[in-house]
Amino acid sequence: MINTTVTYLFDPLCGWCYGATPMLDRLVASGVAPTLLPTGLFSGAGARPLDVGFAAHAWANDQRIERLSGQPFSQAYLDNVLNVRGTLLDSSAATLGISAAGLEDPQRRLPALRAIQHARYVDGRDIVTASGVAAVLADAGMADAARLVATPTDDLLAAHLDLVGRGRALFQRLNADGVPSLAVIRNGAPRLIGSNALFGSYDNLVAHLQAA
Template identity: 45%
Template sequence: MSTTVTYLFDPLCGWCYGASPVVQKLGQQSAFTLELAPTGLFAGGGRTMDADFAAYAWSNDLRIAKLTGQRFTEAYRQNVLGRHGSRFDSATATLALAAVALTEPARELETLKVLQEARYVQGLDTCDTTVVGQLLRDQGLTDAAHRLAAADAELLAANAARIGQAQALMRTFGVQGVPALVVTDAHGRRLLRGNALYGDVDQLLGDIAGAWASQ
């Protein structure tokens, strides 16, 4: 049986952005298949940015930057966290990833990185459909951009199915937050918690391969 590594994440999760360098390396491996599983953790709910939430997010971001070396720029702090009253909702970015999965699935992981860096480095509002659509077009993902703008029934159903499957995995393993990995292989399924994505890549690859004792 081949090995599949399912990556539980949300495109607005700062810790998931912190894990991005390791996740990108996982996507380059030929020994297993990396499957993206957006959880919808920050999709919907009507949350908006305010001073308290912005301060909480920035303090978290500083911790992530210190641990991982990932950049959280002043442009992000001013134009995203500083836009009080703007939406904090990953629904658009999550739907965009579903559109890429339907049109050019091999580029979904790359697109996640583009969306994350657009927010945390460029300071763009990736909760905005127009902004996300332009990011897709800039990457040559024209079909995905069209699908996102139209949001047809097939795309909405695919997106809902992906989120449902991810949330079912979270319930199965008692996962409360993201990022996290679920490894499926000949030995069954096991959870690797998010902190595995901030350590030694070779050790993580060994764990995925079963060289370390599974949980």
């Protein structure tokens, strides 16, 4: 077991974050309970049209991620997500869904993230609209979170702004150059573990975390 506090910085529409899921799951299985903080990379000013050029760039990256991680990027994802014009690459709704799932229990953020990632990259489902995210969460057994996404409360919106704000602040403090990233926090001081450590061997990742 790794005796340290680990924070995971991510965006639910980041293919590399999806690729890092198996390594994150191994950390959880070892007894680590990572704090999940979204950075809002593809929300707000970071949202962009999913045009032909970006779709081709994303698919090329996705194939590389699949080779490195074993995480599947399906034909349904290519057909129903990347090859559909007129949609945005916007993680706002998906991130709100993760906030909703963890509103009362932060440990539910990771299962919500897994469900949202699987819905997009394997099932080819919509996770960029509130209705799409609500449907995914409902199917994952999180009906309460689904209702919150469909009709956000003031409490959820405040908690969501706080969560993303903390993620962005830590990202900037670490001078991170992208997600996924891990931060090891000891005595209030965070140390950055870059994304490369999430795509090598598990023993190498553990060594990075213990040395940080």
